[in-house]
Structures are given as C-alpha cells and as structure tokens.
Amino acid sequence: MKITLTVNDEAYPLDVEPRRVLADALRDDCGLTGTHLGCEQGVCGACTVLVDGEAVRSCLLLAVQCDGVPIRTVEGLAGADGEPHPLQRAFSAERGLQCGFCTPGFLMLAAGALERDPALGEEEVAALVGSNLCRCTGYEPIRRAIMRAARDHRNGQEA
Amino acid sequence: MKPTAFDYLAPGTVGEAVDALAAGAQVLAGGQSLLLEMHLQRVHPNLVADINHIPGLDALTVADGTLTVGALVRHKTFESPGAVPGPLGDLFGRAVANIAHPPIRARGTMVGSLAWAHPASEWCALAVALDAVVELRSTRGTREVPAGDYFLGPFRTAREPDELLTAVRYPLLAPDTGVAFTEHRRTGFSFAQVAVGAALTIRDGVITEARIGLANCADRPLRAHAAERALVGSGPSSPVFARAGETAAEQDAAPVPEPYADVDYRRHVIAVLVARTLREAAPV
Ligand SMILES: Cc1cc2nc3c(=O)[nH]c(=O)nc-3n(C[C@H](O)[C@H](O)[C@H](O)COP(=O)(O)OP(=O)(O)OC[C@H]3O[C@@H](n4cnc5c(N)ncnc54)[C@H](O)[C@@H]3O)c2cc1C
Ligand code: FES
Ligand code: FES
Numbered sequence: 007m008k009i010t011l012t013v014n015d016e017a018y019p020l021d022v023e024p025r026r027v028l029a030d031a032l033r034d035d036c037g038l039t040g041t042h043l044g045c046e047q048g049v050c051g052a053c054t055v056l057v058d059g060e061a062v063r064s065c066l067l068l069a070v071q072c073d074g075v076p077i078r079t080v081e082g083l084a085g086a087d088g089e090p091h092p093l094q095r096a097f098s099a100e101r102g103l104q105c106g107f108c109t110p111g112f113l114m115l116a117a118g119a120l121e122r123d124p125a126l127g128e129e130e131v132a133a134l135v136g137s138n139l140c141r142c143t144g145y146e147p148i149r150r151a152i153m154r155a156a157r158d159h160r161n162g163q164e165a
Numbered sequence: 166m167k168p169t170a171f172d173y174l175a176p177g178t179v180g181e182a183v184d185a186l187a188a189g190a191q192v193l194a195g196g197q198s199l200l201l202e203m204h205l206q207r208v209h210p211n212l213v214a215d216i217n218h219i220p221g222l223d224a225l226t227v228a229d230g231t232l233t234v235g236a237l238v239r240h241k242t243f244e245s246p247g248a249v250p251g252p253l254g255d256l257f258g259r260a261v262a263n264i265a266h267p268p269i270r271a272r273g274t275m276v277g278s279l280a281w282a283h284p285a286s287e288w289c290a291l292a293v294a295l296d297a298v299v300e301l302r303s304t305r306g307t308r309e310v311p312a313g314d315y316f317l318g319p320f321r322t323a324r325e326p327d328e329l330l331t332a333v334r335y336p337l338l339a340p341d342t343g344v345a346f347t348e349h350r351r352t353g354f355s356f357a358q359v360a361v362g363a364a365l366t367i368r369d370g371v372i373t374e375a376r377i378g379l380a381n382c383a384d385r386p387l388r389a390h391a392a393e394r395a396l397v398g399s400g401p402s403s404p405v406f407a408r409a410g411e412t413a414a415e416q417d418a419a420p421v422p423e424p425y426a427d428v429d430y431r432r433h434v435i436a437v438l439v440a441r442t443l444r445e446a447a448p449v
Contacts, residue, residue: 007173023170024170024171024172024173024213025167025168025169025170025171025203027167027168027200030167046166046204047201047204047205048197048200048201048265048269049354051268054268060271061267061268061271062268062271062272063197063268063269063272065200065204066196066197066200066201066269066272067196067200067272068173068193068196068200068215070173070215071193071196071215071217115267115268119267133262133266133267134267136266136353136354137266137267137268
C-alpha cells in the first residue's frame with residue numbers, strides 16, 4: 007500500500023505491506039533506527055514513539071494506520087542546531103542511561119507526558135516509569151531525570 | 166516473529182465494517198491484543214478491518230440512567246475523573262489503573278477487551294457484575310446480549326465471527342453506592358492473578374444490594390452470586406465480609422491452576438481480596 011509517514015515534520019512516501027508494523031517502517035523504510043525493538047509484544051516499551059502527540063507502542067500499530075498522522079521519534083527531540091532536548095540533558099545529568107537500549111522509548115514516553123502536562127507530579131512519573139523496561143539503571147535515575155526535566159521546564163517558563 | 170500477510174481495509178461506516186466482517190474480516194480496534202497475537206502468529210487473518218476511522222464509534226453517552234460506551238472508547242478515557250458520572254465512574258477509574266500501562270491504555274479499548282474476553286480482564290469482570298449488555302451488529306441485523314450470557318470461556322463469547330461489537334451499555338449506579346476494585350498480580354506488568362470489583366448499597370445499616378465481579382477466578386469472568394446472597398440483608402461488618410469472601414472462593418469461583426498459582430492458593434487470594442474489596446466499598 008502507498009502511504010506517507012510524517013516523521014519529525016518530514017514526509018516519507020512509502021510502499022509497505024499492511025503487515026508492516028510502524029516500528030519496522032520507521033527503522034527499515036525511513037532509516038530512523040533510534041526507535042528500538044525489544045519484545046514486539048507491547049511489554050518492554052523500547053519502541054515507544056509519539057503518534058499524534060500520544061506515546062504508544064510502535065510494535066503494536068501498523069504503518070498503514072499512521073498514513074498522514076504526525077509521528078515523533080527520538081531523532082526529532084534535539085533542536086535543529088543539534089542542541090539536546092531538556093529531557094536528554096536531564097537523562098545525562100541524572101545518569102538515566104547505561105547501555106542506552108531503553109532510552110529512546112523512555113524519552114518519548116516522558117516527552118509525551120510532559121507535553122501534555124508540564125506539572126507532572128511524583129505519582130504520575132512513578133506510574134509512567136513503570137510503563138517501560140530498563141535492565142540497567144534500576145529506574146530510579148530515570149525517574150529523577152524526568153522529574154528534573156519537569157522542574158527545568160517549569161523554571162524555564164517562570165524565568 | 167512478524168505478522169503473516171493480510172489485506173487491510175479501513176471501513177468508513179458501520180455498514181461497510183459489517184460487510185467486511187461478512188467477508189471474513191477480523192476487526193482491528195486498539196490492536197493491543199490483536200497485533201500481539203499476530204506477532205506470535207497465533208492469529209493470522211486474511212483480511213483486517215480497521216474500525217478506527219468510523220465516526221461515532223468513539224461516543225461515550227449517558228441517557229436515561231444508562232451509560233453507553235462505543236467500540237472506540239479507549240481505556241484511558243476512564244482515567245479522567247468525571248468521564249462517567251457517579252459511583253460507576255469511580256469504579257471504572259479504580260479498575261482502569263490496573264490495565265497494562267499508559268501507552269497501552271492510550272490505544273486499547275473497553276469494547277475490544279470484551280471482544281477478546283481474556284479471563285483476567287478487569288472490564289469483563291465488571292461487565293458481568295454490573296449487568297452490562299453488549300450490542301452486536303451484522304449484515305443480519307442488531308441484537309443485544311446480557312454480559313451474563315455473553316462470556317462462554319477463555320477468549321470465547323456469544324459473538325458470531327461476522328458480528329461487530331458496536332457498544333456496551335451499563336445501568337448507572339445509585340449515588341449512594343459504595344465501590345472498590347482490588348487486584349493481585351505478580352508484577353506491575355502482569356495480568357491479574359485475581360481481581361475483584363464490588364458495588365455495595367447500604368441503607369439503614371443493612372446491605373440492600375451487592376454486586377461482586379471476579380476476574381481470573383474461573384475460565385471466564387464471574388459474578389459472585391452466592392457471596393452476594395450471603396451479604397444482602399446483613400449489616401456491613403468485617404466478619405460478614407470475611408464470610409462473603411470465603412463463599413466467593415468456595416462456591417462462586419472455579420479457579421484454573423496457573424504457573425505460580427495453584428487452585429488452593431487462588432482460593433485463598435480470592436477470599437482475602439473479596440473481603441478487602443467489600444471493606445473498601447462499604448461507605449463508612
Ligand atoms: C503489555 C500488555 C499488557 C496488558 N495488560 C492488560 C491487563 O492487565 N488487563 C487487560 O484487561 N488487558 C490487558 N492488555 C490487553 C489490552 O487491554 C487490550 O487493549 C485489550 O485486550 C483489547 O482491546 P483492543 O481495543 O486493543 O482490541 P484489539 O487488539 O484490536 O482486538 C482484540 C480482539 O478483539 C476483536 N475485536 C476488537 N474490537 C472488536 C469489536 N468492536 N467487534 C468485534 N471484534 C472486536 C479483534 O478482532 C481481536 O480478535 C494488555 C496488553 C498488553 C500489550
Ligand atoms: S518492542 Fe514494542 S513494547 Fe517491546
Ligand atoms: S539503560 Fe540499559 S536497558 Fe535501560
């Protein structure tokens with residue numbers, strides 16, 4: 007089927023089989039390999055991307071379902087000048103990653119939540135962090151990183 | 166693994182969708198169970214009908230004391246306080262927090278859960294406890310099936326393969342109904358080992374109505390009729406609730422052994438959780 011994926015504001019005209027999941031289309035057809043695939047069962051969250059602003063599992067969505075819908079991936083987080091996104095800076099500052107396999111998924115999960123509600127509280131962040139798997143950090147640094155990004159965001163707005 | 170090849174249709178109306186089902190299509194709603202099963206190649210449809218583009222199926226309406234939930238209402242809708250009025254909304258809000266996690270809840274649908282009929286599904290247990298009615302549409306017409314007659318076993322329902330589940334209806338709960346939902350599972354990610362939802366009406370110190378839904382306490386969702394009978398007419402107290410828990414575990418439940426949870430263990434958990442849920446539901 008002919009579709010156009012709109013990823014990070016760029017159009018990717020593709021010809022894909024209906025059975026192709028969004029994650030594979032992003033990685034193999036668009037060449038955006040920042041989105042990772044772990045379980046392909048909705049469990050690990052490594053494949054989390056924003057579809058129409060909502061953090062979802064790109065392994066449980068068909069590419070053909072996303073024709074014309076705005077998609078954001080980890081490649082779209084940094085500014086045009088390469089300046090890291092506040093979440094990326096916070097993950098670095100809090101040691102929120104070790105091997106980095108889970109990181110794109112956590113970043114997009116947090117980006118979706120922060121864009122919806124910049125006043126994210128402790129409880130929401132704890133529930134959010136429980137959505138994805140990390141085999142390295144023990145989650146606490148990831149939780150702190152998201153809290154820090156939320157705080158920076160609030161301070162930035164007040165300044 | 167990857168899904169096997171199939172043809173894809175995105176019907177724009179319910180009429181087109183049921184025509185596709187008559188031609189053998191499998192419905193794609195939230196896809197949070199279907200695509201997983203397709204990855205595992207346990208399900209391999211030749212034709213998939215994506216109902217996400219049908220206007221109106223996302224409606225959530227309240228009229229004449231009845232809540233109607235359309236086929237595209239996502240799990241996360243029920244996280245918003247006030248999405249559903251009164252104690253029914255409160256009960257749904259308590260239950261939904263147990264379903265997977267936010268990214269799955271953003272896509273998955275309540276009606277899709279009823280269609281899939283996983284024995285551990287929170288929504289399925291509440292549907293039987295609350296006397297929900299499902300609406301089924303096919304090229305042959307529309308019919309309604311009470312939830313009590315709808316669930317036939319694990320992943321088995323009264324829905325014919327060519328029927329679209331268009332909506333589910335629930336009678337609203339009276340404003341003085343107390344509600345609670347509790348769940349026991351191995352990890353935050355797991356499906357429920359046991360989950361219990363309850364709605365209690367207590368008037369003048371006497372329980373006048375009790376509804377108890379049990380998830381993963383049998384091969385299908387159950388309403389704990391024997392435990393409810395043991396409650397009605399009694400005053401709310403811890404011993405009464407404990408006895409109701411034992412009744413639910415011994416008479417209502419028919420637990421199936423699972424890894425890490427044999428039948429005796431499950432009966433024990435059911436008794437404890439039912440009593441705990443009732444204590445929480447009892448308005449004090
Ligand atoms: C990691 C993970 C954890 C999960 N944890 C839980 C949990 O704790 N509790 C829980 O209850 N669920 C859980 N789920 C399942 C999730 O709730 C699904 O959203 C739900 O089971 C199915 O809803 P859906 O809209 O995604 O349906 P789909 O996946 O689109 O469809 C499921 C099945 O129902 C059929 N179907 C769907 N809608 C209709 C309709 N309107 N008419 C006819 N047939 C239809 C489909 O053809 C398919 O066979 C989990 C899923 C994942 C991936
Ligand atoms: S790869 Fe999608 S959730 Fe694991
Ligand atoms: S940093 Fe290695 S899995 Fe999270």
